[in-house]
Amino acid sequence: MSALRVLEALPPGLLTARTSELERLLGGPTLFDLPGREGAPLFLSTLLHGNEDTGFEAAKRVLARHAARGLPRPLLLFVGNVAAAARNLRTLPGQQDFNRVWPGTRLAASPEHALIAEVFDYVRQRAPFASIDIHNNTGLNPHYGCVNRLDERWLHLARLFSRTVVYFTEPTGVQSQALATLCPAVTVECGKAGVAANIAHAEAYIDACLHLAELPHAPVPEHDLDLMRTGWIVRVPAAASLSFDGTPADFEFRPDLDHLNFSELAAGTRFGRLGARHAHRLDVVDAGGGALDAVFDYPGDDIVLARDALPSMLTLDVNAVRLDCLCYLMQRIDRHGRAVP
Numbered sequence: 001m002s003a004l005r006v007l008e009a010l011p012p013g014l015l016t017a018r019t020s021e022l023e024r025l026l027g028g029p030t031l032f033d034l035p036g037r038e039g040a041p042l043f044l045s046t047l048l049h050g051n052e053d054t055g056f057e058a059a060k061r062v063l064a065r066h067a068a069r070g071l072p073r074p075l076l077l078f079v080g081n082v083a084a085a086a087r088n089l090r091t092l093p094g095q096q097d098f099n100r101v102w103p104g105t106r107l108a109a110s111p112e113h114a115l116i117a118e119v120f121d122y123v124r125q126r127a128p129f130a131s132i133d134i135h136n137n138t139g140l141n142p143h144y145g146c147v148n149r150l151d152e153r154w155l156h157l158a159r160l161f162s163r164t165v166v167y168f169t170e171p172t173g174v175q176s177q178a179l180a181t182l183c184p185a186v187t188v189e190c191g192k193a194g195v196a197a198n199i200a201h202a203e204a205y206i207d208a209c210l211h212l213a214e215l216p217h218a219p220v221p222e223h224d225l226d227l228m229r230t231g232w233i234v235r236v237p238a239a240a241s242l243s244f245d246g247t248p249a250d251f252e253f254r255p256d257l258d259h260l261n262f263s264e265l266a267a268g269t270r271f272g273r274l275g276a277r278h279a280h281r282l283d284v285v286d287a288g289g290g291a292l293d294a295v296f297d298y299p300g301d302d303i304v305l306a307r308d309a310l311p312s313m314l315t316l317d318v319n320a321v322r323l324d325c326l327c328y329l330m331q332r333i334d335r336h337g338r339a340v341p
């Protein structure tokens, strides 16, 4: 992989380029260091996942909107995995995930590591005011913000995007966790890629952040916030097959599984059925929620919840399940990270 490019102006054609054209236009991952009227820069990262276009599309619109009069505050804009974007993939085969290799990662050193370390060092030297990392997901999810610190300034930054705020500590090596050592930082999840309304929401959010004078230390009012944490990660074992359309597989999930995202599900809720081999069970990994007895039960051939649960990020995209997970299980928490009933 080629080294990081840093540009202080937009090349011709950037504001009309689609994400699939950026590799040709930019030649590789690029950090734009753009001037603004006053204050410390906002750091915005886009396309850490190549098939998630909302962040870049929203950034383009914000830049176009301010082209004549200049940005309200300086902007550091990172355009990440343009090679994967050219092929509409999250990451290329053989690449490490651009959102798992930020400082704090437990993954072994790689070219992606070295690139991201360069980005991080550059951004640290510019002492950012706040940081936003924009993502899409593949299932039916509401828009929500994610933080890695339960600090009011972090919550204000997230609340500006959505009242649903998720606190997480796993996986490691993600952008918002690394940037949280420098400034208030959030990951925002903007629903599916390629949807105009999602781009419009992200655009309004970036613009609001550019216009913010400061992030208050005063508490975000309790009733303004649905705060939860990622307690557990549910994975399909790598050796198992899966389907969502009734195709025979080790896990035959129901076709509307992603409708269950962010719903309070009762024990007994059905996720699907086991295939004929009965060879595998779902893996549930502790991501900060603590040890659990059985989460899933398999009466007859059915896959059902053995306990009440609040899932997020359920998807019907087999590839996304393979690359990331089936879903996260959430826990409602208070400002101290304690589970609330």
Ligand SMILES: [Zn+2]
Residues within 6 Å of the ligand: 048, 049, 052, 099, 135, 136
């Ligand atoms: Zn993503």
